[in-house]
Amino acid sequence: MCDNIHIHGLKMPESMDEETRSQLCPVVYAVSKLGGKWKLIVVHNLIDGPLRFGELRRAIPDITQRMLTLTLRELEEDGIVNRHVFEVVPPHVEYSLTEVGQGLESVMSSLGDWGRANFAQKRNAVAQTA
Template sequence: MGDLEFKSAVETTLKVIGGKWKPLILCHLTEGVKRFGELKREMPEITQKMLTQQLRELEKDGIIHRKVYTQVPPKVEYSLTEYGQSIREVLDVMSQWGRRHQKRMREMDSSITK
């Protein structure tokens, strides 16, 4: 039973923050409040449509907050919600694993070229 709970919890996590762009968006938002254009500049490969879609999904899941200012031109800011701040722990673990993997790959590459 515990194995099924583990798999189900991982699946739930991936439904909320999985994919190519959501973890990157969240990494940028851990730095603080960002406007749409800032996020787009920091991730030049993401399309405007994809960024909009990913932000909406994260907002729907209560991970980020979207604040709209009624002014001309319109101003919209994105930030992590209090609940969304908890994702930092997951991103930290992903970063640690990524660093270990990068090191391992470099070591494998150097052993092949010897």
Template sequence: MENELCQYICPVESTLDVIGGKWKGIVLYKLLERPRRFSELKRELPTITQRMLTLQLRELEEDGIVHREIYKQIPPKVEYSLTDFGKTLEPILLAMLTWGGQYTSQIIERRSTRKAQSAS
């Protein structure tokens, strides 16, 4: 039932429920820098589909992480930014940035070695 409250096994699960997946962390990192229009995000994330970006932004908005501002002008302008609640994710996102910077080459190396072994 949709109205039931979600029960989490641990706090890590609730965090991953909000920011998990391939795209949400990257979108949030971009919004840490400054508010962005949809087209800016799409341009900065060329491999995400328009549908997926829309879905991810909508979910983040529903969770109170992202604010969608509609400017009443011609042509219409929509801008996405982090809410105060969303800004509380900054230390997590920066820790992910640091960890990724330190270990990306190791991850790539391990995966390419594993792939080569499975192909043999």
């Protein structure tokens, strides 16, 4: 499974022993699908329900239109996001999480818990040195 997974041009070392490889493989796979600056932020914004492109842009003000388009396209290709086009004028497109994408909700919650705890720890360390 991991033989064909590449992250930013990197590949699992062939010299790695099978046990280490089997433990690392799921992590490498997940990072290959969710790595990058914007993917988890887009997923986080879609957890509560479908959003239109403009709503996502407003929710993530630092992302460019081009990068949001590329990120949504990659997430769609990987089966994490659905793109639903409504046959109306003007065109109406909504993005939502697939069943696979919805499976990331607990991961996102755990990641948020870790971020809050780590941020608080760093803030407390800075406050103690001031």
